[in-house]
Amino acid sequence: MSFKIAFIGAGSIGFTRGLLRDLLSVPEFNNVEVAFTDINEHNLQMVTDLCQRDIRENGLKISIQSSTDRREALKDAKYVICTIRVGGLEAFATDVDIPLKYGVDQCVGDTLSAGGIMYGQRGISEMLNICKDIREVAAQDVLLLNYANPMAMLTWACNKYGGVNTIGLCHGVQGGHSQIAEVFGLDKKEVDIICAGINHQTWYVQIRHQNKDLTGDLLEAFENHADFSRTEKVRIDMLRRFGYYSTESNGHLSEYVPWYRKRADEIEDWIDLGNWINGETGGYLRVCTEGRRWFETDFPNWMKEEPHAYEQEKRSEEHGSYIIEGLETGRVYRGHFNMINKGVISNLPNDAIIEAPGYVDGNGISMPLVGELPLGPAAVCNVSISVQRLAVEAAVSGDDKLLRQAFMMDPLVGAVCNPKEIWQLVDEMLVAQEQWLPQYGSAIAEAKERLSAGNLIPTREGYKGAARLKVKTVEEMQLDRDAANKNAGEADKGKDRAKV
Structure with missing residues (x-):
């Protein structure tokens, strides 16, 4: 071919x-x-x-x-x-650091908030x-x-x-699937799942092993797991209160909802610092910075190491290659894909991008009907979809009023900030990111005038967050080359999220 x-x-x-x-x-x-x-x-x-x-x-x-x-x-x-x-x-740092001045403490900052x-x-x-x-x-x-x-x-x-x-395409569903198999002491291939929702807020609505439904047994299994009971406190609490496990990590999920990161003195009750993805303030920014610095410094050694072997058993769980393989060869692949809803999940908006099971073969990509999500998980998703819709329309039109409304409706921002603080926060972020936001020319000019006029709301200048760790130097990373290489070379930088 x-x-x-x-x-x-x-x-x-x-x-x-x-x-x-x-x-x-x-x-x-x-x-x-x-x-x-x-x-x-x-x-x-x-x-x-x-x-x-x-x-x-x-x-x-x-x-x-x-x-x-x-x-x-x-x-x-x-x-x-x-x-x-x-x-x-450079821009990523402003995504994390400017909101911190207003008390918005993010672990990742790449999906919502x-x-x-x-x-x-x-x-x-x-x-x-x-x-x-x-x-x-x-x-x-x-x-x-x-x-x-x-x-x-x-x-x-x-x-x-x-x-x-x-x-x-995302690897979140596969990661949670592995965790579910582990808490039941089963091989992943033995556990069948149906997972549906929106990206990073997808819910395992059915878990089966040998025709037995294990969905109702999941909370106890997670509570009794030695690592996950410590490292996935937010996800377990959401499972306890909403009845279903969610795909994303403890750190990711904690910033998508209003309850776990709104008070600085409570954040450490919900996170674990053994791995960035368990909730560290600015954790993803830190590991991405370390990974990039390491790769640029150590690149000559990478060229001397063993090459990647192109073998079937070495393939990752990323969906991309399997989709292309299915479309080109006709071999059937089942995965979880982000596509326009069009009624697949009946109690989420038809125009939203949902994540749900799909099949690929020579005829194309097919998304079976999921039906209704349970009411609680659907409510969580619908709040996020409202933020996404406002943000998309703002980005396309350059309408900063819609952008500010997206911030207002965001669960974590709304839990932490009042409307005047949100307006000023948006002004600061627009100005800081001006070079990447051509659609906001007039809005940025007006924001600059407001920020220079004085009478600003006081903020916590230099605040590092509730659980910020120092970025490692290249010299510090050299003490564990294997870990540094893995961080730089992995697409999923939280694959070993439970390990200290």
Whole structure:
């Protein structure tokens, strides 16, 4: 088979190298075209060199087309894989640090809350430019596989306004599935799940083993687990009160709802600092910063280490390669995908991006009807969907009134801040991120005037949050090279979330 796959944001080592290994482990794909593009020429060159070395050592003749010219990379592509982070670590730091001044303490800040909303504003603006290029130069039947966060917002914008068929992909369901099998002492392959909701708030509404329904036994199993009872307190409490386990980590989930991070003196009651993903303030920013610094410093050694082996048993659980394999070969794949609802979950809005079970084969991607979510989980999802809809429309139109309303409706921001504080917080974030927000020109000018006029609401300047850890130096990371390599090279940087 011969077709073209383009990676946008290919300088992301964790996703790009792993996804390429997954794809080229499919025997039929040993003659595909591969194109990499990124705005950072240095990062792009490092990842290209490493992946080309992997290809060569696996005996394949594929030559990566690597270019900072996005349209050149997208030309005639049948599949586009997107892993961009607009603004990089510089913008990411403002997503975390500015809200902290107002008491909004985030672990991740890439899906909801103040950081996730602003990440969406930057990302949607650029994704619509990417969609324009895809429409103009890619293959007519192109499929955009989006791994970039905020997953639901970006996928929503691409489908509604970008004119490109887009599916959002995440590894959250697989991670929770593994946990569920572990608490029951079972092999993951023996446990069948139905998981449905929205990205990062997907609920395991049915768990079965050998035709026995284990859903009602899950709370006791988690409460009795030595690690998870300590590291997943938020998820277990949500399970206790809503009746179903949610996909995302303790740290992620804690910032999507209003109850666990609204009081600084209570945050440590709900988190664990053995792993960033269990709730550390700014934890994901820290490990991403460490990973990038380590990869750039240690890159020459990566070129000397064993290459990735392109073997079926080495493939990850990321959905992307299996979707492309199913579409191209007809082999059936069952996964969980982010797509426009269209009635799949009947008590969530039809236009929202939902995450639910789907099947892929030579006929395309099919989403079976789930029906109604339980009322409690549906209510949690519907609050988040309202924030997402406001944020998407704000990003597309450049309407800062809608942006401020998204902040108002966000569960954590609304729990911590009053309306005047939210208005000032949005002003600060717009000004700080001006270079990545072309759609907000007039709003940013007005925000600058207000901020310079004085009479501002006092904030906690320099506040580091309830549970902030120091970013490790390269010298400190050298003391455990294996851990540093794993952090830099993994797409899922919270895979070992329970381990201290």
